[in-house]
Amino acid sequence: MTFAALLAAFACVAGAPHPARAADDTAVTHHSVTVGGKPIAYTAKAGTLALRNAEGDEIARVFSVAYTLDGADPRTRPVTFVWNGGPGSSSMWLHLGSYGPLRVDAPSNGTVPAPNTPLVPNADSLIDTTDLVFVDAVGTGFSQITGKGTAETFFGVDEDAGAFDNFIRTWATANDRWSSPAFLFGESYGTTRAANVVNLLQKHGMAVRGVILVSSVLDYNALDNGQGLGEDYGNIAFLPTEAAVAWYHHALPANPPDLPRFVDQVRRFALGPYADALARGDAIDAPARRAIVAKLHEYTGLDDAYIDRADLRIEPARFEQVLLQRSGVQTGRLDGRYRGPAIDRTSDSATYDPASDDLLTDAFVGAANGYLRDDLGYKTDRTYYGTNYPVVGRHWKFRRSRSALAPNVAGDLREALIKNPYLRVFAANGYYDLATPFFGTEYTLHHLDLDPGLRTHIEYGFYPSGHMIYLNDESRRALKSDLARFYREAAGR
Secondary structure, three states: OOHHHHHHHHHHHHHHOOOOOOOOEEEEEEEEEEEEEEEEEEEEEEEEEEEEEEOOEEEEEEEEEEEOOOOOOOOOOOOEEEEOOOEEOOOOOHHHHHOEEEEOOOOOOOOOOOOOOEEEEEEOOOOHOEEEEEEEEOOEOOOOOOOOOOOOHHHHHHHHHHHHHHHHHHHHOOOOOOOOEEEEEEEHHHHHHHHHHHHHHOOOOOOEEEEEEEOOOEHHHHOOOOOOOOHHHHHHHHHHOOOHHHHHOOOOOOOOOOHHHHHHHHHHHHHHHHHHHHHHHHHHHHHHHHHHHHHHHHHHOOOOOHHHOOOOOOHHHOOOHOHHHHOOOOOOOOOOOOOOOOOOOOOOOOOOHHHHHHHHHHHHHHHHHHHHHHHHHOOOOOOOOOOOOOOOOHOEOOOOOOOOOOOHHHHHHHHHHOOOOOOOEEEEEEOOOOOOOOOHHHHHOOOOOOOHHOOOOOEEEEEEOOOOOHHOHHHHHHHHHHHHHHHHHHHOO
């Protein structure tokens, strides 16, 4: 299909206004959930909000679901804007997996859910701490291009951030929430968006109290992007995660008993001897190379001969395929705890991701389509698009304005922190995330060139889970506890 045909299809799927929808399509319902042993009464508002350009023309309708605590004072009640990433993903993963009032009852042990997995009350919801607004990016969920909007208006790093900045300020005006302590909560590419949006909001008159980054990607150079020869940042960033995944599957020559302590050892090795060896390239001498190979075997469990053939560089997709190859299975990418039969046992790299298997996606998409209609009363004959990668993702403009480099929003976050001395950041990381490695996040945030007083404004959390930290019960509860404390401190209470 040509690009023009794809855009035409997008106009039908997620662009043109649907004739069955009225301009004011908000559905309001009232509910209660027990969190921390206490019943919480809240109101849910599901609907679309018009975005307009500088000339006042409508360019999109953005779908969101807002949960607000009944009886709270909006002047002091925090409000958190929550989204996933992709690009091309709706907010359904965080909405129905993490801290909304209900969640998909997915298994906690790294196995995929059965078809028609139900929604259950979420005892770990953040509704006891903050109002929540789950926002679907244009082209996902029920959000769509309208009026004078075009794909080029939204499908890019800075274009997308501008749309979310527009939405948040418009929503705050429509709901009289400008005085509320504002927080941003993004996952994966949603962290790229959050770092960009927080800076835009503050430039446009809305100070933000806190930014929550879950499974961060602030600098794309830290990812597995097929880097060229001599570009070893990604190899260093992924090594501690690969070690953690090998530890989880008991694939190491000797599994240490303490994961955090083991990971600390690998961090030091990655920044020290390993980084030095990679920097030396072909100039490394034979004894030093053998020592690095031996350490990589100790930390990853891979054969010495394989590590040597790989020139000391263990690409994540190959690691996922090779780690458990003798058993005929591969690990997950989004979550290394997951495992599944290798489709091609002769392949040198993983050919699919057991951690984002169709069953996991189907469980969330099915739950979202039923919940939004039946529980929240949002009636439409349109399909809720949990993901829309074929249109949004494939045609995303990753290059930022005036830049030919890989996307990097660390500078945006740095500027926001410097200009707003009250801003706090919490970076949550899964040890087993082979998509956005925790060590890459640490490296990026440790290189913001902040004054010592501002460095303490960035906090970290590490959890025994993967990219979607909340799919592990222990991790979801631990992160909730950390976030409750973070909100108290960031909101000045």
